[in-house]
Amino acid sequence: MKTRHKRLAIIVSGVVGLTVATLLVLNAFNKNLVFFHSPTEILEGKVSIAPGQTIRIGGLVEQGSVKRSADGLKVDFIITDLNKKLPVHYEGLLPDLFREGQGVVAQGRLQDGNRFVASEVLAKHDEKYMPPEAAQALQGGSYAAGKEMKKP
Structure with a gap:
């Protein structure tokens, strides 16, 4: 077998292998998909x-x-x-x-x-929720762990 034919066979088998692997991954993904x-x-x-x-x-x-x-x-x-x-x-x-x-x-x-x-x-939670740290930062104060925070 010529080296050209060997390379072609390796490339074709690689493409077939990648195609099979891709199909298996997509099939597993589709089965686990929850709408x-x-x-x-x-x-x-x-x-x-x-x-x-x-x-x-x-x-x-x-x-x-x-x-x-x-x-x-x-x-x-x-x-x-x-x-x-x-x-x-x-x-x-x-x-x-x-x-x-x-x-x-x-x-x-x-x-x-x-x-x-x-x-x-x-x-x-509703879209109005904001973590206390973020609310404190928006008010211009600095948050320190253990400090009591003011309600926004």
Whole structure:
């Protein structure tokens, strides 16, 4: 075999190897991709969800909808986007920022078409939130650890 043919064979096998590796990475990425949907999109059927597929839903926790079990680890609440409502069941510890009227993102699976069983709940703070250090810096003061700070 000529050296020219050997080089061509090495280049072709390298390109094929890179193509296969790229396809495998993209396939793994696609399987682990979790989309964010609103209750309206889910309940109106605008999103095709395979049975057992993990999805994320987001919206506000409806006022007066949070019901906790006696041990406090099982929570039922309703997520709304101010248009449609979706009941959510979660077992576990909730984040400190979880409150009624507050924004949340829940990851889990849809059951029976209209009940969401969450495996993870993330609470979102509003866009007005500012860390105390940043608020102090904006007021022109200097922040030192352990010092009491004035409220903005």
